[in-house]
Amino acid sequence: MPDLDPEEFRRLGHRYIDWVADHRAGLESRPVRDDVEPGSVRRRFPTEAAEEPQGLDALLERVDEVVVPADTRWQHPGFHAFFPANASLTSLLGEIVAGGLGPQGMLWSTSPACTEVEQALTDQLARALGLGEAFTHPGGGGGSIQDSASSAALVALLAALHRTSGGRWRETGVTGDERVYVTAETHSSLAKAVRVAGLGERGLRVVGFAPGTRTMDPHALAAMLEADASQGLVPAMVCATVGTTGTGAVDPVREIATTAAPYGAWVHVDAAWAGVAALCPEFRYLVDGVELVDSFCTDAHKWLLTAFDASLLWVRDAAALPSALSLTPAYLRDSASDSGAVVDYRDWQVPLGRRFRAMKIWAVLHGQGLQGLRAHLRGHVALADELARRIRAHPMLQLAAEPSLSLLCLRVRTGGAQLEDQAADEAADDRATRSLLAEVNASGRVFLSHTQIDGRFVIRVAFGATTTTRRHLDELWTIITDPVPPTTLR
């Protein structure tokens, strides 16, 4: 038998676990990002795959040689870029069990455990987040685990297209009249979903911000919906974002849902990063109005201690996704599915196959409890609050956006005595901000990313790596306020 026998796997598995433990324990002795020349990793591989087995002990040496020095370390406590990707050690234990079981949960019958653990845990999480019983499976809705919020947005859109077509979409496709409403802060995955679904860029309508905010203006939405509907266009979906990628802005879900309702548009909430924070009562405002929407998505794999990929998508109507997506060829028909007593999750997603992703979420819930998860979330929010406090008090720095949970944006304030020339001042500030970001990242001790606000360059700080603590905030502050040249780490 070509695969390892279980005893050899036991020996090697212990070694591999030790490797992971050592790697994680040693993360801080490495830079957050290596300085990698494009092509340098590929060149370490021979053109042809080896004919003979090379041994799995030796693989770890190759990984140490080739991979470890050429990576961006998302699990490093100094990683504050993009959004976090919490590949917690807790969740890795769940992945090990999932891999050991190795089911393929496309149908209930192909792994009842895989399907029902997912149902049970998404029900528990719906309650813990305050989504309400309507989003649970017993309540007539239900949750599922998608690979990413991008895919969640896509399937929500497909359900929306099917519903707003009166059920004709499956047969006749899109008409080109369907419109999807977002803002300039909405994640690019919505534009991608609109494109994938065949609507083209003309299918995307960008609603303006309410004055002085970066959140969707319900009045502007109302006007746009009315104008479109009066021209015979079809408002298919409105996406409200809870915690935008750029600045963490929170769209007014309740007002958006109320505004969209008369037009029959599907309302999807993309709370990919921020939604999990609703586990804490003080952040429950994040799900205000959710009882009025059709679908709600938040990622366990960003900030809920769960290794990518595990995006949670709830719908209020359990039939919505299967109505749009089901197909049953002969080789997939079975009596359990025909009975209607079970969920076949392949009908909730684009791929047919599925891993037992619920196992890693179970490990997280079991290993941390809701208390542990709340402590994790609150810890990072406190870091952002503290950093904001320091920025406000600093003469050369400025908050470009107030903190939203554990995210904030800052810029350099060069002094700007030239009040007569605001554009020149802003350009100087932007140059200084770019320069600061480059210097800070060159330290190797932290990694920050950037975005634009009103056309201006700003530095984004998103706390959330599993091991980031107050000490790392202090280190970040030191580096920001006194940038150091690239260290000997490199």
Place this chain on the structure above:
Amino acid sequence: MPDLDPEEFRRLGHRYIDWVADHRAGLESRPVRDDVEPGSVRRRFPTEAAEEPQGLDALLERVDEVVVPADTRWQHPGFHAFFPANASLTSLLGEIVAGGLGPQGMLWSTSPACTEVEQALTDQLARALGLGEAFTHPGGGGGSIQDSASSAALVALLAALHRTSGGRWRETGVTGDERVYVTAETHSSLAKAVRVAGLGERGLRVVGFAPGTRTMDPHALAAMLEADASQGLVPAMVCATVGTTGTGAVDPVREIATTAAPYGAWVHVDAAWAGVAALCPEFRYLVDGVELVDSFCTDAHKWLLTAFDASLLWVRDAAALPSALSLTPAYLRDSASDSGAVVDYRDWQVPLGRRFRAMKIWAVLHGQGLQGLRAHLRGHVALADELARRIRAHPMLQLAAEPSLSLLCLRVRTGGAQLEDQAADEAADDRATRSLLAEVNASGRVFLSHTQIDGRFVIRVAFGATTTTRRHLDELWTIITDPVPPTTLR
């Protein structure tokens, strides 16, 4: 810090590895499928998630109680249903390293190692499968790892729609005139991709079989393409299947590609299950004509010893997928991407985020070598050949489809003395075949699935589980030819 510290992970990780080793070693003492009542797993979970941590040692006990007795065991050596899902222990080691590193490879810069290992290994595999240099990254094409062949088909279709629209698809979406050509044996994921892309069922054209086969008739394809084109419809994509799900039929790729070429249609090869067998010179016929196609997909996670999900998709034009799918918001712009010297794999797929899936494929290639992989594939093909030999010699059984690699279909032949009433004979045979399948599966020792051929019910046997050997073929034969009542295993 709420997550495990590395030392606690080390201790628990060893325990979890031991659990996996014990579970795999004990698989044969359990039935392939448990008899599960719908809802019985969900009911074992409390309504609310626990507030306090419950401990990760205790989780394994819960898994033993709740999950293990309620599963379908895809890794059991008696699992011969659907297609295999090779969650090899070898590949699990790769997943452990990937989880330990925990990168998110959406951009080259967010994990150069994740991106370049994927490039290097898909290049090696393109060569090992005989796809030719055109499908490698240095050759101007390139491979990627998708979650599933369904997603691979979808992105190939999106690239096809973009190309056949002359680049207008991104802006204006589909027109409704696009057509996609398949056969009645094509996997349902193609119909799903057509639906997702907004073409509706009318976008799918089912080409007839060549006489006496279950493979696409190039003459029928030619006629359909010509008729459609002359009506102003747009042949967007033709999907040739190498190893259909039902019977393992192999469409004539070369003739199909030649036929499609004058119409500018994208030619996609779905070789999800069978394609990997082209690693063996004697099965290299599976990729005949591939130099004429635009994309080729085969799953490492079915029959190539790699845990789900890892579907390999190669394209001949590396720009095809990014041209259709790229979107660059401010927060994802970076200098490496802008330089054009690197691949950003987010533009090759629907989701934005991606795991380090190449690590598990590396473990398989490193741990097995091409020799080990060929031995694995050949072993299962030999089992199907031997089973076919026995069926041919058996008075009450009949091959409903000749073996294709490790897959065959069989039916019961009840005797059929009523030559004057063929329909009655066939109905009697079908009833007996259904009854045999039910009895065989009720044994708990093996699990077979079924399909339809020309409207008739047949039993499918797909060898390919990592641990299935000659002994398991003998056991299957005993059960088929002398069905036993449900054993005490249950």
